[in-house]
Amino acid sequence: MAWGCSLYLALAGGAVLALLVQVLRWLRADGDLTLLWAEWRGKKPENELRGKVVWVTGASSGIGEELAYQLSKIGALLAISARREDELERVKKKCLQISSLDEKDILVLRLDLTDRSSHEAATNSVLKHFGKIDVLVNNGGRSQRSLFVDTNLDVYSAIMELNYLGTISLTKHVLNHMIQRKKGRIVTVSSVMGIMGAPLASGYGASKHALQGFFNCLRTELTDYPNISIINICPGPVxxxxxxxxxxxxxxxxxxxSGDQSHKMPTDRCVRLILVSTANDLKEAWISDHPYLAVCYLWQYAPTWAWWLMNKMGKRRIQNFKSGVDADASYSRKKK
Structure with a gap:
């Protein structure tokens, strides 16, 4: 009897401890608390990334553009790439205005991720200019809004060519340099769609699942290089x-x-959390507001419930899209 009571108490205590750990992980995953925790430890982007050479793809707009601005303020040396060189020059001009960087500290490098034959030369151009690459931020890519039954297969081919094959091609050339130096960080902006599924994004989600799988495998191949970090960033709606x-x-x-986007996480906050994650060498970071973050946890720990919930949410998502509003508009309450 005593043995049974002891076993019961041990199991109950273990369950409580497990629940406490999960609650702490839940809080830890929230952006603001992640930021406070990291900065309390002294691992601030300003301390870790100042003076580092950071190559950002997809830097002409959105998250990539904001990364360039925040990194320039930190004092990182920048290589910024995208297909539109004129937009990159605009971003560079603003970076110089808001930071203490000089002209030579920012390299504008036109890059088409689908042109894999150009990636080696592009990598060599960055190395020739700066002499090293400390951080590669794989941010370039495109999302999707269409139902599978309506979508041509060549769209899926184009998505995989850009989001997946283009990213790992560039990574391969930069990784060779990092292996020679035995250090570096490879940061890939994936998506919450890389860990869950949702309607209207079957090709996009497939490409992000592919990136998650690839980089998780690559991390295990680099155990002899403990100073090379593989960091997967999974933003929700931004x-x-x-x-x-x-x-x-x-x-x-x-x-x-494209609909109203104001209910989504502000880009500057998302980018700040990406930089905190990078500075702290997090293997994977989910950066999202609720309810998207809560759904991520369901997919991770209670997939049966997640499938049921996504069937409910998915119908509304499709209805929103067909009615001309943002697909995710009904899941968030606009902040006053």
Whole structure:
């Protein structure tokens, strides 16, 4: 009897401890608390990334553009890439205005992730200019808004070519340099769609799942290089121009109405948390407001409930999209 009571108490105590750990992890995953915790430890982006050479892809708009601004204020040396060189020059000009960086501290480098034959030369250009690459931020890519039954297969091919194959191609060339130096950080902006599923984004989600799988495997191949960090960033909905540039049911069609984006996480807050995650070498960071963050936890720990919930939420998401408003508009309450 005593043995049974002891076993019961041990199990109950273990359950309480497990619950406490999960609550702490829940709080830890919240952006503001992550920021406070990291800065309390002294691992601030300003301390860790100042003077580092950071190469950001997809830097002409959205998260990539904001990364360039915050990194320049920190004092990081920047290589910024995208397809639109004129937009990159605009970003560089603003970086110089808001920071103490000099002209030579920011390299504008036009890059098409789908042109894999150009990635080695692009990497060499960054190395020639700065002599090293401390951090690669794989941010370039496009999202999707279309139902699978309506979508041409060449759209899926284009998504995988850009989001997945283009990213790992560039990573391969930069990683060779980091292995030679035995240090570096590879930060990949994935998505919460890389750890869950939702309607209207089957190709986008597939590309992000592929990135998650690839970089989780790559991390295990680099155990002999403990100073090379593989960091996966999974943002939820963010106020950026990503919706205006999404893939639709065919390659020639653009989205007609991106809808109101004000209910989403501000881009500057998302980027600040990306930099905190990078400075602290987090293997994976979920950066999102609720309820999206709560759904991430369901997918991780209670997938049966997550499938049921997503079936409910998915119907509304499709209805929103078809009615011309943002697909996620009904899940958040606009802050006053």
């Amino acid at each position: 106020q950026s121009k990503i919706i205006q540039n999404v893939f639709t049911e065919n390659l020639a069609k653009s989205i007609e109405n």
